[in-house]
Amino acid sequence: MSSSSRIDTSKVATTNGTTAATASKPGRAGSLASWADERLGLGTAMKKNLRKVFPDHWSFMLGEIALWSFVVLLLTGVFLTLWFNPSMGHVTYEGSYDQLRGIGMSESMASTLHISFDVRGGLLMRQMHHWAAMIFIASMMVHLLRVYFTGAHRKPRELNWVIGCLLLLLGTLEGFTGYSLPDDLLSGTGVRAADGFLKATPVVGTYMSFMLFGGEFPGEAVIPRLYIIHVLLIPGILLALIAAHMLLLVYHKHTQWPGPGRTEQNVVGFPMLPVYAAKAGGFFFMVFGVIAIMGGLLTINPVWKFGPYDPTKVTAGSQPDWYMGWPDGLLRIIPSNWETVLFGYTISWNVMIPILIVPPLMLVLLMLLPFIEGWITGDKREHHLLQRPRNAPTRTAVMVALMTFYGLAWAAGGNDIIAIKLDLSINQITYFMRVAIFLGPVLAFWITRRWCISLQRHDNEKLLHGYETGIITRSPDGQYSERHLPISGTAAYTLTARDRDEVLSVDGGRDAAGVPAPNSRSEKVRAKLSSWMFSHNVQKPTAGELEEAHHHAQHEAELQSGLDQPVDGHQFDDHRQRDADQVPLRDH
Amino acid sequence: MTNQTPPPDNADDGTPAEYAGSTAATTSSAAIDPHVSTHRAEPIPDPGLPEHTWRPTDVDPRAEKRAERQVAAMFGAAMLCSVLFVVAYFTFDIGDNWDTVAGLGASTVTLGLTLGMALLLIGIGIIHWARKLMSDHELVEMRHPAASPPEDREATVAALNAGLDESGIGRRPLIRNTMIGAVGFLGLPAVVALRDLAPGDVLDIDRLAHTIWEPGMRLVRDVVGTPILASEMEMGDLINAAPEALFPSEENGYPELHGVEEQVEKAKGAIIIVRMNPDDITPAEGREKWTVDGIICYSKICTHVGCPISLYERTTHHVLCPCHQSTFDLADSAKVVFGPAARPLPQLPLAVDEEGYLVAQSDFTEPIGASYWEREKHEQQLQD
Ligand code: HEM
Ligand code: FES
Numbered sequence: 001m002s003s004s005s006r007i008d009t010s011k012v013a014t015t016n017g018t019t020a021a022t023a024s025k026p027g028r029a030g031s032l033a034s035w036a037d038e039r040l041g042l043g044t045a046m047k048k049n050l051r052k053v054f055p056d057h058w059s060f061m062l063g064e065i066a067l068w069s070f071v072v073l074l075l076t077g078v079f080l081t082l083w084f085n086p087s088m089g090h091v092t093y094e095g096s097y098d099q100l101r102g103i104g105m106s107e108s109m110a111s112t113l114h115i116s117f118d119v120r121g122g123l124l125m126r127q128m129h130h131w132a133a134m135i136f137i138a139s140m141m142v143h144l145l146r147v148y149f150t151g152a153h154r155k156p157r158e159l160n161w162v163i164g165c166l167l168l169l170l171g172t173l174e175g176f177t178g179y180s181l182p183d184d185l186l187s188g189t190g191v192r193a194a195d196g197f198l199k200a201t202p203v204v205g206t207y208m209s210f211m212l213f214g215g216e217f218p219g220e221a222v223i224p225r226l227y228i229i230h231v232l233l234i235p236g237i238l239l240a241l242i243a244a245h246m247l248l249l250v251y252h253k254h255t256q257w258p259g260p261g262r263t264e265q266n267v268v269g270f271p272m273l274p275v276y277a278a279k280a281g282g283f284f285f286m287v288f289g290v291i292a293i294m295g296g297l298l299t300i301n302p303v304w305k306f307g308p309y310d311p312t313k314v315t316a317g318s319q320p321d322w323y324m325g326w327p328d329g330l331l332r333i334i335p336s337n338w339e340t341v342l343f344g345y346t347i348s349w350n351v352m353i354p355i356l357i358v359p360p361l362m363l364v365l366l367m368l369l370p371f372i373e374g375w376i377t378g379d380k381r382e383h384h385l386l387q388r389p390r391n392a393p394t395r396t397a398v399m400v401a402l403m404t405f406y407g408l409a410w411a412a413g414g415n416d417i418i419a420i421k422l423d424l425s426i427n428q429i430t431y432f433m434r435v436a437i438f439l440g441p442v443l444a445f446w447i448t449r450r451w452c453i454s455l456q457r458h459d460n461e462k463l464l465h466g467y468e469t470g471i472i473t474r475s476p477d478g479q480y481s482e483r484h485l486p487i488s489g490t491a492a493y494t495l496t497a498r499d500r501d502e503v504l505s506v507d508g509g510r511d512a513a514g515v516p517a518p519n520s521r522s523e524k525v526r527a528k529l530s531s532w533m534f535s536h537n538v539q540k541p542t543a544g545e546l547e548e549a550h551h552h553a554q555h556e557a558e559l560q561s562g563l564d565q566p567v568d569g570h571q572f573d574d575h576r577q578r579d580a581d582q583v584p585l586r587d588h
Numbered sequence: 589m590t591n592q593t594p595p596p597d598n599a600d601d602g603t604p605a606e607y608a609g610s611t612a613a614t615t616s617s618a619a620i621d622p623h624v625s626t627h628r629a630e631p632i633p634d635p636g637l638p639e640h641t642w643r644p645t646d647v648d649p650r651a652e653k654r655a656e657r658q659v660a661a662m663f664g665a666a667m668l669c670s671v672l673f674v675v676a677y678f679t680f681d682i683g684d685n686w687d688t689v690a691g692l693g694a695s696t697v698t699l700g701l702t703l704g705m706a707l708l709l710i711g712i713g714i715i716h717w718a719r720k721l722m723s724d725h726e727l728v729e730m731r732h733p734a735a736s737p738p739e740d741r742e743a744t745v746a747a748l749n750a751g752l753d754e755s756g757i758g759r760r761p762l763i764r765n766t767m768i769g770a771v772g773f774l775g776l777p778a779v780v781a782l783r784d785l786a787p788g789d790v791l792d793i794d795r796l797a798h799t800i801w802e803p804g805m806r807l808v809r810d811v812v813g814t815p816i817l818a819s820e821m822e823m824g825d826l827i828n829a830a831p832e833a834l835f836p837s838e839e840n841g842y843p844e845l846h847g848v849e850e851q852v853e854k855a856k857g858a859i860i861i862v863r864m865n866p867d868d869i870t871p872a873e874g875r876e877k878w879t880v881d882g883i884i885c886y887s888k889i890c891t892h893v894g895c896p897i898s899l900y901e902r903t904t905h906h907v908l909c910p911c912h913q914s915t916f917d918l919a920d921s922a923k924v925v926f927g928p929a930a931r932p933l934p935q936l937p938l939a940v941d942e943e944g945y946l947v948a949q950s951d952f953t954e955p956i957g958a959s960y961w962e963r964e965k966h967e968q969q970l971q972d
Contacts, residue, residue, distance in 0.1 A: 053729040090847055096683035120682055123696045124703070156734035189895060192855075193911065196893025196958035206793045206960045211785040216795055216852045217894075221785075253731055261637030267729050268637065278718035285711030289704045296700010311855035312810055312828065312888060314896045318910050331893075331928060332912040339930030339959060346963040350928045351893060384731060416913060426913050427926055493632045543631035 054276040055256035055269035059146045064280060065139035066167075068287040069132045070242065076129040077231065083119055085111035086181060086227035088220035097304050105183070105308030108223050112182040112303055128295030133178060135291065137171050137323045144168065148369065148399050151387040152255045155380065158370040160248045163241050165367045170238050172323050177230040179321050182301075183223055188309025189318050191222060200351035218311060258385045258497035260490055267384070319414070329412030330354030333433045362402075369398075376529045378504060390459070391498050393452035394533040397445045404444035408437050449536065456538035459495050462487055463541055464549035484553070496540045504530035637728070645720045655720035662713035669706035676702055797955050797966035799831075800853040801936060806832040806840075807861060807885065807946040815945040818880050821863040824902040828888065831857040831948075856956055858888035858896060859936055861946065862918055864905055872921040878937040880946065885936040886922050887956040890914055892929040894958040907933075930959065 037043040054060075087107040093100050095110070096117040115122035144164055147153050153161040176194075180187045195217045198209040214221030253267050262268050270276050306315060320328055331354040338350040373395060374380075389396040411418065412433040419426045466484035474480050486492075504527045541549070644651040676698035735741070757764050783791075806815045810828045813835030821827070834854055836842040845853065866882040878884070886907075888896050895911035905919035914927030922933035934956050937949035954967045 051727070053727045117683055120677055120695055121699050123682075123693065124700045127696075128700075189911065192895065193893045199958050199960035200893075202961055204961075206796070206962055207786075207791070209960070210791050210793060211782065213786075215786050215790040215848065217855055218851050220848050220851070252734060253729070260635045261728075263634070265731055267731060268726050270724075271727050274722050275718050275724070278714050278722060282711045282714030282718065285707045285714065287711075289706070289708030289711055291704075292700050292707055293704030294700075296697050296704060311851065312830070312858040312896050314898050314910055318895065328912070334928040336914075336924045336927060337930045338928070341964045344964050344968075345961050346959050347961075348930065348959040350930050351959070354928075382733060416910070430913070430926075489632075489635055490638065493629075493635055496632050497629070497634075541631060546631045 049250065050273045051271040052250065052276075053253075053267050053269045053271060055254050055262075055267055057257060059150075060254065061283065062139055062143035062146050064283055065287055066136055066143055067242065067246075068284045069136040069139060069291065070238065071284065072132040072288050072291050073129060073136060074235065076125045076132060077235075079125045080115060080122075080129060081231060083111055083115050083122065084108070084181070084227075086224045088183065088218075088223050093308075100304060100307065103308065106223065108181060108183045108227075109303070109308045112184070116304065124292070124295050126295075127298070127300050128291050129178075130300045131294045131298070132291050133175050134300075134321070134323075135287075137168070137175060140164070140168050140171055144366075145399065145403075149389040149396060150255070151383060151392060151395070153370040153373075154383040155370075155374060156252055156382050157248070157255075158374070160245060160252070161370050162367050163245045163248070165363060167238065167241055167245065169363060170234055170241070174230060174234040174238065175321055176324060177226045177234065179301075180226050181223060181230060182303045183309050184303035185306040185309050185313060185315055186301075186303075186318060188218070188311070189314055190320050190324075191226075191309075192217060192311065197351060197355045200348040201356060202345075202347060202352075218309075253384070255384050255386050259494050262385070262497075264382070264384050319417075322410075325413035326406050326409040327355050327359050327413075329409040329415070329433075330358055330437075331413075332415055333409075333412045333430050333437065335434070366402075373533075376526060376533055377502075378526070378530070385497070387498060390452040390455040391537075393449045393456070393537055396452050397448035400448040401441035401445040405437065405441045408433060408440050412437070453536055453538055460538060460541055463492055463495055464545065465553060486550075486553070498540065500539050501534040501537050503527075503534045637726070640725055643720065643724060646724075652721065655716070659713045659717045659721070662709045662716065666706045666709035666713065669702045669709065673699060673702035673706065793960075793962060794966065796957075796960065796963075797970055799856040799951055799956060800833050801831050801857060801948045801951040803948065803950050804941065805948050806941070807859065807938075807948065808832045808835055810858065816861070817944050818883060818940045818946050819944060821861070821883055823863055823865065823882070825861075825863050826900045826902075826907075827861045829859050829861050829885075830854065831859075833857075856889070859885050860888045860897070860900070860907070861885045861938075862900065862902075862905070864902075864919060868905065868919045870920045872935075875921065875935060875937070878935060878949070880938050880940055883938060883946065884918060885938050885946075885948075886916075886918065886933040887936065887952060889933075889957040890929060891924075891931040891933060891956075892927070892958065897933070 033043075085107045089107045090104055091107050091110050093103050093105055093110050093113060095101070095113050097113055100113065112126070115126055117123070147161065147164070176190070180191050180194075195209050195213065198212065199205045201208060209217065212222060212225065213219040214225075254269075256262050256267055256269065270279075307313075319325070331351070334350045334354055338348075338353070340347045340349065412430070415426055415429045415433065418424070418429055466486040469483045469485050471483040472480050473483055487495075645655050646652075676695065680693070680695035680698060682693050682695045736744075752758065807829045808815050808831070810830045813830070813832070815832065816827060816829065831853070832840055833842040834845070834850065834857065836844050861883060862885075863881075863883045866879070869879065869882065869884065890897050890909040890911065892909065892912055892914050895909050897907050897909040897914075897916070899908040899910060900906075900918075901908070905917060906915050906925065907918055907922075908915050909927065909929070912928050914929035915925050916922040916929070916933050917925045921935065924930065924932060934952045934954050936952055939947055939949050941947045951970075953970055955963055955970075
């Protein structure tokens with residue numbers, strides 16, 4: 001870089017003293033790089049990547065939050081391991097916390113109290129660890145939604161989508177195992193429920209439970225086993241998957257929003273070094289800092305208030321961490337007595353459906369979404385420009401339906417809290433939820449799709465007739481009308497920078513490209529789905545429509561300005577100045 | 589779209605040709621790959637990248653200096669916060685005074701704030717530096733299809749086939765199949781090696797059918813372990829109780845239980861005892877003699893997934909599990925009246941001993957707690 005030209009290179013050259021390095025640019029960074037390259041040969045790979053271009057948009061930060069909070073989890077987690085003792089051996093607590101002194105508990109609970117009350121910064125680290133876990137999982141979810149709603153899961157990024165779904169699953173399991181470690185009353189209750197889930201598994205369930213607990217519940221094996229899963233097994237897999245996720249991101253290059261000069265063939269943004277590296281690196285410190293402040297100020301999981309686990313005790317309002325809430329909600333709204341005995345064996349539908357069947361099914365569905373969509377559209381092209389959610393109404397509506405399902409199930413997981421807060425009976429809420437969980441998603445799908453389509457129409461209105469200025473004019477014959485003005489050329493281009501949707505039709509190929517008529521039944525299904533997916537969509541105006549609209553608008557404008565006002569309306573906004581020479585809408 | 593005058597002062601980052609504002613050719617359709625979606629730029633043609641505009645810090649040396657000082661000030665303040673962290677670490681005690689500030693220890697609060705501010709200031713400083721002082725020229729990079737060039741792919745497939753061919757794996761199915769079998773059979777050691785996760789007869793799942801309750805064992809209060817006189821119980825009372833064997837003493841002669849066994853029996857043996865008007869009780873067939881003057885006893889462990897049930901409403905005789913709100917009617921054999929549970933709470937047959945204390949007539953007559961695959965078999969064994 002030219003900045004190196006400011007550095008006095010003569011010194012480096014004399015101390016270096018070799019002739020081999022002459023080919024490289026002088027400068028301290030340069031000579032370090034040559035030293036490394038002569039041993040590692042990274043030059044070729046780095047040549048492209050150091051200045052690799054990353055596009056900028058606020059929503060691209062969501063994944064970064066997940067990444068950085070994972071790093072914070074690694075750091076704070078390692079700190080906790082220095083004192084945490086994952087043992088279920090029985091001890092009497094003798095630490096600083098008054099109210100529990102003299103009480104019997106497991107060593108893991110006692111060491112958690114020790115970290116909280118007798119290690120300086122220990123409570124801070126515990127709370128940071130727990131907050132980071134929440135932020136990690138929440139940001140993964142929002143990131144996933146961003147990816148889906150903007151169509152970034154399409155080819156060639158389907159596999160990265162699958163990796164992302166696995167990360168979400170593993171993060172959730174990691175959170176559950178971590179939550180169980182302190183062996184307090186709440187976490188123990190969660191572990192006991194997990195035992196019930198294992199036992200509900202057909203054929204092998206009872207044995208699985210005995211294997212996990214090293215015998216009958218609660219045994220004294222489960223915490224050490226969960227511990228090694230929590231600090232080694234899952235973090236290892238997470239780390240590997242995150243690395244794969246990042247490598248694929250670099251290989252595919254980031255998607256970008258359409259706009260002037262931003263096409264499917266290019267990527268426009270800031271170079272990795274220095275701007276992107278600085279922004280991302282700075283953002284790491286910010287995420288870390290926010291988590292530290294949260295850990296310092298906001299109490300989370302005050303295990304000392306719950307007390308040690310006792311299999312005969314329970315607190316009212318027993319709730320898992322929020323990300324486990326939705327299966328818990330499904331568990332709550334299953335009607336009574338759903339259990340059958342078949343050939344003398346017990347099948348617990350009441351646990352299997354909400355825990356062992358629906359959540360894995362939802363995960364598989366989530367992972368398959370890009371493949372299902374790809375099959376329906378028959379689209380084999382690569383996509384690097386993002387779509388606005390409104391421009392894929394069916395896709396957007398599918399996710400909103402899934403979110404509604406999730407949200408209702410999650411709310412059902414808090415039915416006792418809702419009952420208290422709203423002064424309703426738990427029974428009423430549960431009956432409502434049993435119906436809503438089916439109707440809600442359908443309704444959400446329908447509303448969202450309608451909404452998207454009307455937004456598409458609105459976009460076309462803006463393209464054809466301009467935007468509403470809020471200026472009301474009165475014509476000589478006394479009619480009032482609102483002034484519309486053309487939108488800027490940039491905005492108009494950006495609105496039209498999208499594909500026209502193609503519906504596969506049953507009776508003879510594709511609308512635009514002539515694909516042969518569907519021959520098999522699956523092709524017919526596919527054509528139906530394609531029509532379901534696209535046929536309601538509003539397409540962008542054609543050149544002809546645009547032209548006609550502009551002629552019309554110009555005519556109108558002439559009529560109006562000729563009469564009583566020489567104003568074109570741009571006095572009321574700042575469009576004239578900026579677009580004076582490039583508003584294509586006005587010079588027809 | 590050409591780049592305008594270079595910035596007067598601090599344009600030290602020699603602008604290469606790929607800078608965004610200076611390339612009009614980015615939208616040219618040269619070398620379009622059929623796999624890449626081509627946005628036909630219609631009906632409005634692509635106006636191309638907008639021009640680059642200079643920031644105040646690019647053109648005004650004073651603004652530049654100011655930004656530089658701001659960044660350095662943030663880094664300086666971050667150092668101060670780190671020092672304050674150390675001060676707080678050694679100043680504030682922890683332990684007993686854990687709730688001195690905002691319900692937390694002063695130590696936790698100050699450590700969190702100083703560490704958090706140090707980190708935040710570094711982060712904001714770096715980002716400020718990037719936004720104000722580093723080049724803000726956007727670059728354009730061309731994309732390439734994810735797939736390798738067809739020649740490469742063909743070469744790879746050819747190499748793969750050559751390798752497979754030379755191995756002879758296709759021509760020697762005997763070797764291929766036995767190899768697959770050999771590797772597959774490694775699954776056996778892998779699975780069997782986990783057998784001792786529950787070693788020896790610890791894996792005996794028939795233990796689930798039994799609890800520590802036995803004929804004549806007293807019911808005792810769960811915390812203190814004192815036996816319960818039937819005459820002591822008031823109408824409407826609910827007592828959380830345990831088997832006396834969990835409180836071994838010289839008097840009762842029960843053997844000392846060690847850690848795991850004690851926890852297991854505690855988890856299985858927990859009960860609730862309630863007293864209600866005997867007329868309110870709907871006697872189930874065969875259980876007419878399981879109660880003592882309206883005193884009736886059930887397992888405390890929910891038959892759903894095993895939480896201890898807790899909330900009792902004496903007017904309705906309903907007991908509610910706080911985990912998923914299964915509700916059981918204690919007056920009617922603890923049948924499920926609401927919620928996801930599928931079976932009534934198991935009932936413990938009661939009697940009184942010669943001193944008037946409540947005792948069990950026997951163990952439960954069915955497995956307690958959550959359902960499991962072999963549950964029905966166990967229940968039949970118990971009832972035979
Ligand atoms: C994605 C990653 C992770 C998540 C979601 C996660 C989540 C959690 C949660 C929710 C807890 C309960 C905290 C509490 O006491 O309130 C916990 C505890 C713990 N975690 Fe993690 N964790 C992660 C990674 C790690 C790593 C990498 C380590 C260590 C190498 C670690 C070590 C620990 C330890 C020792 C505890 C027990 C601390 C205590 O109870 O005081 N964690 N974890
Ligand atoms: S464990 Fe009691 S309702 Fe689920």
